[in-house]
Amino acid sequence: MTGIAAAAAANASHPAPRRAWAPAAAALAAAVLLYTQLSRIAGFLTYDLAGLARGGRPGSAVEFFLFEVPKVLLLLTAVVFGVGILRSFFTPERARQLLAGRREASGNVFAALFGIATPFCSCSAVPLFIGFVTAGVPLGVTFSFLISAPMVNEVALVLLFGLFGWKVAALYLGTGLAIAIAAGWVIGRLKLERHVEPWVWQIQSGSGMPAAKRSWADRLTDGRAAVREIVGKVWIYVVAGIAVGAGIHGFVPTHFMASFMGRGVWWAVPLAVVLGVPMYSNAAGIIPIVQALLGKGAALGTVLAFMMSVVALSLPEMIILRKVLRPVLIATFVAVVAAGILAVGYLFNTVM
Amino acid sequence: MATHKKIEVLGPGCSRCKETYRVVQHVVDGERLDVEIVKDDSVERMMALGLMSTPGVAIDGKVVVSGRIPKAQEIRELLGLE
Numbered sequence: 312m313t314g315i316a317a318a319a320a321a322n323a324s325h326p327a328p329r330r331a332w333a334p335a336a337a338a339l340a341a342a343v344l345l346y347t348q349l350s351r352i353a354g355f356l357t358y359d360l361a362g363l364a365r366g367g368r369p370g371s372a373v374e375f376f377l378f379e380v381p382k383v384l385l386l387l388t389a390v391v392f393g394v395g396i397l398r399s400f401f402t403p404e405r406a407r408q409l410l411a412g413r414r415e416a417s418g419n420v421f422a423a424l425f426g427i428a429t430p431f432c433s434c435s436a437v438p439l440f441i442g443f444v445t446a447g448v449p450l451g452v453t454f455s456f457l458i459s460a461p462m463v464n465e466v467a468l469v470l471l472f473g474l475f476g477w478k479v480a481a482l483y484l485g486t487g488l489a490i491a492i493a494a495g496w497v498i499g500r501l502k503l504e505r506h507v508e509p510w511v512w513q514i515q516s517g518s519g520m521p522a523a524k525r526s527w528a529d530r531l532t533d534g535r536a537a538v539r540e541i542v543g544k545v546w547i548y549v550v551a552g553i554a555v556g557a558g559i560h561g562f563v564p565t566h567f568m569a570s571f572m573g574r575g576v577w578w579a580v581p582l583a584v585v586l587g588v589p590m591y592s593n594a595a596g597i598i599p600i601v602q603a604l605l606g607k608g609a610a611l612g613t614v615l616a617f618m619m620s621v622v623a624l625s626l627p628e629m630i631i632l633r634k635v636l637r638p639v640l641i642a643t644f645v646a647v648v649a650a651g652i653l654a655v656g657y658l659f660n661t662v663m
Numbered sequence: 664m665a666t667h668k669k670i671e672v673l674g675p676g677c678s679r680c681k682e683t684y685r686v687v688q689h690v691v692d693g694e695r696l697d698v699e700i701v702k703d704d705s706v707e708r709m710m711a712l713g714l715m716s717t718p719g720v721a722i723d724g725k726v727v728v729s730g731r732i733p734k735a736q737e738i739r740e741l742l743g744l745e
Contacts, residue, residue, distance in 0.1 A: 402730065403715040430730055434677035435716045438706055442715035514710045536731065631675075634706075 331528045335392070342385050349385075353378035372561025379553045379599065383473045387466065387549070388542050394465045395537025399530040401428045403439055406456070411447045415499050418452035423491035426459030433461065433628040440635050441511055450507070451499020458648055459491035462623040466545055470598040471618075475605075482659070483615060490619070490651035497647050506640035548596030556603035563607050574610035580656035583613050584649055587620025597621055616656030623648055668742065669699045669724075674717035676704050683718040683732050690738045698742070 353374050357363050363370035406425040410418060431439070436457065443453040463484055472480040573579070590597065601614050629641055636644070670687055674680030684702055691698050703709075712721055716730030720738070727741050 404713070404729075407715065430716065432677070432679070432717075434675055434679070435730070437675065438709045438717060439715045441706060441710055442713075445710070514707060533731070 331531050335531060335534075339389065342389060346382065346385055349378055349382050368561045372557045375560050376553055376557040379474070379557070380550055383470060383549055383553065383599075384542070384546060386473045387469045387545070388538055390465050390469045391541045392534040392538050395534035396530045397428060398430045398537070399525060399533040401425065401430070403429055403431075403435075403442065407443055407446050407448060410443070410452055410456070413448075413452065415449055415451060415496065418449060419455040419492045419495045419499070422448075422452045422455035422495060423459040423463075423488050426456045426491060427463045427488075429456075429460065431460035433625065433631060436628055436631050437634055440632070441514055444507065444511065445514055449499055450504055451495045451497070453495075454498045454644065455491050455495025458494055458623060459488060461625065461628070462491060462619060463487040464622065466541065466595055467598070467618065467622055470549075470595060474599060474602040479611070479615075483618070486615070486655045486658075487619065487623075490623075490648065490655065494644075494647045494651050498643060501643060503640050503643060506637040506643075508635050508637060511635050545595035549599065552596035552599035556599035559600065559603035560606065563603075573608055574612065574660040579610065579613045580616050580653055580660065583617035583656065584620040584624075584652055587617050588624045589626050590621045610660045612656040612659030612661070615659055616652050619652045619655065620649070623652070667697060667699075668722060669701065671701045671703050671708070671712075671721040671724075673703050673709050673712070673714055673719040673721065675706075677717070679732055680704075680718040683720060683728075686733055686735055687720065687738055690735050690742070693735075694739070694742075694744060696742070 356377050357370055357374040358365055361373065363373060406422075406429050410422055410425070413421060440453060440457065443456065444450060468480050468484060471483050598618065601609070601617060605611065605614050624645060629645070632641060632644075670691070672680065672684045672687055674683065680702075684700070687700055690696075691700060709715070709717070709719065712719070712724070712726050714721070714726050714729055718728075718732060719726055719730070720728040720733060720741075722741060728737070733741075
């Protein structure tokens with residue numbers, strides 16, 4: 312095992328594909344083994360080692376924490392690594408090439424899908440926006456990409472999957488894509504091109520660089536870099552969020568949240584959306600808290616609306632986009648996306 | 664050898680761009696290269712180079728890194744040092 316890892320490391324610049332994959336495969340096997348034993352380990356640590364009483368409040372809070380933290384971090388590491396590799400195949404330049412000159416409806420669908428797969432950080436929003444519109448990607452299609460890229464992200468999906476199960480994660484993915492497609496289409500219909508800052512249209516954009524040849528070893532390095540960058544940044548929020556969530560699990564009475572986050576409360580969804588706007592990049596910490604609240608009677612639609620608002624409507628991104636968009640267009644963007652999120656919130660509160 | 668080259672570090676000034684600048688600076692200082700390092704945060708320059716994701720690095724007007732923080736080793740290779 313260490314021999315293989317050392318050999319792979321020694322050959323890091325030009326390793327044979329099999330050697331490059333070996334450490335990743337070994338780590339995956341270890342993670343799967345650990346994952347299946349987590350429940351037993353958490354129970355052992357809580358009740359046998361620490362000697363807390365079974366069924367007691369402190370015991371259930373501690374067991375929850377000891378089970379959920381390693382579970383979510385393992386899932387997060389595995390998925391971020393996989394997505395890091397996947398994303399080495401997609402670049403904004405390639406997305407632009409494929410979207411330029413595409414018709415609106417189908418363009419919105421493709422843009423939303425590319426938004427998931429393409430690496431994106433809100434600090435790149437401006438160059439990306441200009442690069443798209445000056446290359447002939449329609450404004451609405453560009454927005455579908457800009458909405459889907461932050462909203463449907465791997466960190467949110469992993470946390471939803473880990474804490475709520477695959478159904479909620481799939482619902483989030485599906486409705487998130489639907490909002491990105493619909494909101495982009497609506498913005499396209501509104502013909503708001505004149506509300507893009509005029510200097511944007513003057514910019515001569517280069518045709519893009521030739522794609523560098525990348526080996527599998529490079530892509531694996533990308534995966535590891537993604538883990539360092541993303542997991543390195545969000546783990547503290549995950550731990551803090553789960554700690555607060557564990558406290559809520561153990562100590563807040565059941566149905567406590569039903570009175571003000573339950574499905575009978577009509578203003579809960581809009582309030583969740585408004586509260587979500589100033590919160591940014593802390594989705595990793597918010598989901599565990601929200602999950603605990605859900606267990607105490609909060610409604611699923613309200614919870615999803617809150618999540619979406621946190622990641623899709625971020626204040627820093629709006630300020631960054633102000634460089635290229637006039638206030639009318641920013642306000643329209645926020646209003647259309649918020650309307651989509653509200654619809655999703657009310658839909659799930661009614662249906663589920 | 665690499666003389667009078669110009670390296671541009673492109674990005675709006677987020678932490679990833681600063682880290683990229685630090686990596687480039689480290690290589691240039693460590694190798695005592697006669698290279699000009701420019702930090703450019705203008706969108707116009709990024710567009711002229713065809714760069715859409717930051718941070719980016721361009722050597723003599725050619726984009727060599729986009730959307731990620733490069734490794735020191737990579738910069739050395741790109742400068743033709745190894």
